[in-house]
Amino acid sequence: MTRSADARLTAYATVAAAGLLAALALRRAELALLATPFALLVALGVRAAAPQLHAWLDLDRERALEGEELDAILTVRSPTGADRLELGLVLPPALEVAEGRNPVALRLGPGEERELALRLRCVRWATVEVGDLRLRTRDRIGLVRFEGRIDRTRPLRIYPTPEHLRQVVSPAHTQAATGSEVARIRAEGLEFADTRPFVSGDLLRSVNWRATARRGSLIVNERHPERNTDVVVFLDSFAEARVSTEGTLEHAVRLAATLANRFLQRRDRVGLVTFGGVLRWLEPAGGLQQQYRLVDALLETGVEFSYAWKDVNVIPARTLPPRALVVAVTPLLDERSVAALVDLRGRGHDLVVLEVSPEPFVDPGTEPGDLLALRVWRLQRAELRSRFERLGVAVSTLDPETPLEAALEEVRAYRRHARLARR
Amino acid sequence: MLAAGVAGALATAVALRLSTLLGPALVLSGGAYGLLLGIDDPPLDARAAGVAAALLVVGELAGWARELASTTRDEPGNAWRRPVWIAVAGIGTVGLVTVLLAVVDVAQVEGLAIEALGALAALAAVVVLVRMARPAPSGSSAE
Numbered sequence: 203m204t205r206s207a208d209a210r211l212t213a214y215a216t217v218a219a220a221g222l223l224a225a226l227a228l229r230r231a232e233l234a235l236l237a238t239p240f241a242l243l244v245a246l247g248v249r250a251a252a253p254q255l256h257a258w259l260d261l262d263r264e265r266a267l268e269g270e271e272l273d274a275i276l277t278v279r280s281p282t283g284a285d286r287l288e289l290g291l292v293l294p295p296a297l298e299v300a301e302g303r304n305p306v307a308l309r310l311g312p313g314e315e316r317e318l319a320l321r322l323r324c325v326r327w328a329t330v331e332v333g334d335l336r337l338r339t340r341d342r343i344g345l346v347r348f349e350g351r352i353d354r355t356r357p358l359r360i361y362p363t364p365e366h367l368r369q370v371v372s373p374a375h376t377q378a379a380t381g382s383e384v385a386r387i388r389a390e391g392l393e394f395a396d397t398r399p400f401v402s403g404d405l406l407r408s409v410n411w412r413a414t415a416r417r418g419s420l421i422v423n424e425r426h427p428e429r430n431t432d433v434v435v436f437l438d439s440f441a442e443a444r445v446s447t448e449g450t451l452e453h454a455v456r457l458a459a460t461l462a463n464r465f466l467q468r469r470d471r472v473g474l475v476t477f478g479g480v481l482r483w484l485e486p487a488g489g490l491q492q493q494y495r496l497v498d499a500l501l502e503t504g505v506e507f508s509y510a511w512k513d514v515n516v517i518p519a520r521t522l523p524p525r526a527l528v529v530a531v532t533p534l535l536d537e538r539s540v541a542a543l544v545d546l547r548g549r550g551h552d553l554v555v556l557e558v559s560p561e562p563f564v565d566p567g568t569e570p571g572d573l574l575a576l577r578v579w580r581l582q583r584a585e586l587r588s589r590f591e592r593l594g595v596a597v598s599t600l601d602p603e604t605p606l607e608a609a610l611e612e613v614r615a616y617r618r619h620a621r622l623a624r625r
Numbered sequence: 626m627l628a629a630g631v632a633g634a635l636a637t638a639v640a641l642r643l644s645t646l647l648g649p650a651l652v653l654s655g656g657a658y659g660l661l662l663g664i665d666d667p668p669l670d671a672r673a674a675g676v677a678a679a680l681l682v683v684g685e686l687a688g689w690a691r692e693l694a695s696t697t698r699d700e701p702g703n704a705w706r707r708p709v710w711i712a713v714a715g716i717g718t719v720g721l722v723t724v725l726l727a728v729v730d731v732a733q734v735e736g737l738a739i740e741a742l743g744a745l746a747a748l749a750a751v752v753v754l755v756r757m758a759r760p761a762p763s764g765s766s767a768e
Binding site for chain 2: 221237239303307343
């Protein structure tokens with residue numbers, strides 16, 4: 203522990219020295235006597251030894267969702283005792299104290315152990331280390347301070363809270379494995395597609411007896427099979443707009459996690475590309491394990507500043523399988539991401555752009571020039587969106603208040619009409 | 626002049642939250658008392674006990690005020706310890722200095738023997754202070 207003198211120790215030592223010197227100079231015993239209690243206190247203060255302290259933090263779990271509360275027990279023990287121990291748990295921005303005192307000052311007798319209950323609220327998604335404890339105590343008369351740090355941190359993963367989604371975007375193409383998406387092809391399935399004349403090899407159970415009775419020849423039902431799809435969530439982490447603790451990246455990660463969970467529930471294979479200063483990727487796969495992998499990868503996402511130009515070629519080919527639906531979650535702030543998305547579309551990928559609007563995080567300013575600049579910036583963004591729409595890419599803009607369901611409905615409507623137009 | 630200096634130092638310390646000014650303020654206060662002794666030149670001033678206690682209580686109150694200004698709150702039931710300590714320190718100072726004044730009053734006689742006794746007492750006081758100031762042999766740790 204670091205030992206430091208309180209301001210009073212210096213003051214008392216000064217008074218004691220000045221009193222004794224003045225007593226000698228003025229030949230007055232009273233001044234020496236006046237200095238005596240100060241000299242005694244200084245001697246006692248200098249003699250003080252640092253207390254022995256042990257402290258640690260226990261959390262009731264290692265994973266939590268945004269908005270959930272955790273129980274934490276802060277245990278402190280001192281074999282020597284501590285007169286006034288100030289104990290503070292340093293919390294990362296993603297956590298706050300919901301219940302309990304932090305920091306707290308307490309008194310420990312020799313050998314005493316105390317448990318302090320804290321309730322921590324998970325404010326936002328993150329991977330954090332909890333357990334950085336700061337201690338400050340003093341000697342019995344408070345003239346010497348002892349400060350220390352106990353760094354017995356333990357990891358805590360705070361997962362983003364997924365929104366409830368009834369429906370996601372239907373991909374243009376399906377894969378061969380069974381899933382929840384009604385494929386456009388005709389094969390064995392549940393959804394009725396059409397009828398046709400019986401041919402050799404058709405199953406008897408697929409005969410439509412009513413149509414057969416009307417036509418006078420065997421007619422069979424055709425059905426759409428339920429297939430799975432490949433979905434790649436493309437998360438743009440080149441740039442973000444931010445105001446204090448909230449920014450577009452937080453929102454984007456929440457959206458990406460929601461989409462990934464919902465697609466995985468449909469038994470689709472989901473992959474992830476985090477396209478930014480650091481490129482991260484996960485090849486498409488399904489199941490619960492992939493869900494954890496995806497969320498863990500999303501938690502690692504941060505905006506790493508980079509000047510390097512990156513395009514789609516840096517993404518491993520297996521991460522972007524053919525006929526996969528690419529859902530881009532982006533604030534459309536960086537040219538490199540825009541170019542990569544245009545390139546993906548040019549290569550024939552089925553692309554959807556969910557624009558996480560940076561506008562709520564922009565200070566419009568008050569000067570006429572600021573307002574003009576804002577208008578120009580908005581026009582540029584509108585032109586960018588229309589550029590994607592001209593390429594046949596649905597773009598939906600979300601701000602933190604817009605539910606994802608509404609944005610996806612906009613995408614679905616665009617794709618429905620685009621399909622009609624193609625026909 | 627000294628009183629104005631003390632008041633100025635304390636006011637600056639309070640306004641700027643400069644705890645380093647506490648020492649000069651206390652020294653100036655003691656200096657004012659020393660000046661008073663020089664002017665009045667009493668045989669043995671019994672007010673020294675009160676002055677010492679007052680200076681100590683001012684110092685302790687300043688420390689307590691800084692503690693209260695911090696964001697850390699004491700557990701319920703512990704807040705009374707500091708005022709009690711200040712009161713005990715003030716009363717103890719009065720008692721100690723009064724006893725020492727009585728000893729000085731008794732010992733104010735001339736002679737070689739009493740001078741030698743005084744020198745021995747001063748030496749003993751220094752030895753006691755040095756022994757007290759030596760840190761206790763226990764270890765320190767935080768883990």
